[in-house]
Amino acid sequence: MLELSKYNRIRFHKEGVQTKFILKARKTLNLTELELSRKLKLCRRTITDWTKERVTISQIGANKISSLAKISIPKGYDIIDWKEHWRKAGRVGAMTRFVRCGRVCIDEKYRKMKWNEWWRNVGQYKKPPPGFQSLVKIKIPRKSKLLAEFIGILLGDGNISPYYISITLSSKEKEYIKYICKIIEKLFRVVPKIFKHKEKKAVTIVVNRKQLVDFCQEVGFKKGNKVSNQVDIPQWIKKSKMYSYECIRGLIDTDGCFFFHNYIVNGKKYFYFKIAFTSASIPLRLSVKKILINSGFGVRMSKAGKGKGGDVRIDGGFYVKKYIKEIGSHNKKHLDKIEKWRVAPNGKVAVC
Template identity: 30%
Template sequence: MGRIKFTDNLEPFLEMVQDKTNLSMNQLANICGTNRRSFSDWKNNKYSMPQEIFNKLIRISKLDPPKFKILPDFWHIKEAAKRGAINRNRIYGNPGTSEGRSRGGIATCRKFRLNPLLAKKLGFGISKDIALPKKSSRLAELIGVLLGDGSISDYQVRVYHDSETDVEHAFYVADLFQELFSVNPTLSKIKNENTYCVVISSINLIDSLIKLGLKRGSKIRQGTDIPVWIKRKKEFLKACLRGLMDTDGCFYIDKHKINGRSYYSPCLVFTNHSPILLKSVLSSFQRFNYGPTLNRHKSIFIRRKENVIRYFSDIGSSNPKHVKKFRSYSKLCKN
């Protein structure tokens, strides 16, 4: 049987039963096969009353039943599940969104790290050791990418791309992570945003990146800069600049007419809100004689045609978007 939920307070009904039967609360409890504590709880509306007890009280008191509704068996499970789902979503996020899955993954990693035996029992692998890769141009380029559009939290590394123009570069970055650190990134589009994200959940990867000179959290607040080991070697610095320009840089063609004739001027622009990083990129471009200029809008420009062409010749780009635009410019110059 189910349980009874009364429209009004139950206390008056129980008092009427006592008056009608001339029985004490203890006596009623004995007749109903329960204890006085339960009657007190029902009287105070702490719990709902079993339908069997309610029917017995009506039968022995011969009272007209008050307004009530019958709650089916296991009625409380749905409500408990609803409350549990609300609390779960509050802690871990909605599992139906990329943000919710991210928060759930982070919480799971934390739980398994504290209890490796549980992870093994459930068939989950514990974070494996990651060997620190040899310092190279490929690694320096990846560092540049992370300095540009990357983020490092306590549990995840992310690199953000424009989902309309930079998806090919996102796959290139994912391949770099796999090649250098033997990790398997996931790639996904963030819902309701034009953002394509490369994600790696690995504490050991984060520790390796910290050793290589990067920092967790906000790059501006943390004062993140191009690591010293990259600045010391021209080959590494050029690769790092490539990674920075492929994420936070752009190439465009300025078209203008003089005396009816069309002229096309190429321009490279690097934009970043970190004063420290801007200063390093500016000095690096100066070091390679690219003639950079810095404006008050936190952007560095390379405007002279010969310097832009030399940039693509010496440093180049791994972002197909920039390569295609530069090829278009080259064709315009030939025509």
């Protein structure tokens, strides 16, 4: 596309001459505004602005229109040197900024230092100007089973940014997405937003509340990358078996899997229904393992592979049943697999 607007401009002495010139060319060529823009390889908006005389027409643009329509450019105009125009515009802009803001520092480090000094001493205590949106408050929940489950969900598939929290799930988990939204509304009295990803089959639940970010930090979270921060279950949850169960349910409902493992040894087939929780955070895996062992579960932990997190597994059928009975799941994806396993003869059916 030709960037005609960057060249020298034509300023006609009389108002309306530029408009008549373009309209005459369109009539001669029998072209719409859009068709003319395509002929000139320009954006339609540029032709509109020239026709309405919002901006002056470029010299090369006027010459091309004249050549296409075989009409002459109207007389009575001045050529504006575009480089000189930018120099003048720059001087006007600089003067306007100086009048409004005073001297502008060109030393970026010094400017930032002085700004931080101003913020500490003055800025943070100033009231926001009229119309400026103040901090939107949320309900601050007490420690509860529901809050413990929410924290497990956030530890599993969540992320905490400076001004919002987000939870990303598969777009197939529709029922579970609704369930998480209900938890957020009940705990914080905030209606989350749901964003669908165009390029992948995923959905992100987002809550834009700075106060919620602050609250999450208060209960034991860190902002940023969970792997780099090596996140862990907050102490107040680990001290309570009831809260620990709720948190683990949230973790396994998001970052866990119920699967059917079958293999052959010495020609004999073996079938087992298992549960696995995967995470790249070592403290988180160790905490899940410790809570489950202390609660009477048979658990083993595999080592992390290259670029992958390790997992905590519940292998034995007795312990899988114990998990389903005592902890359970709120994710329909897992509940459907559990139901298939329950109704299968001897539990021997592939569910993953």
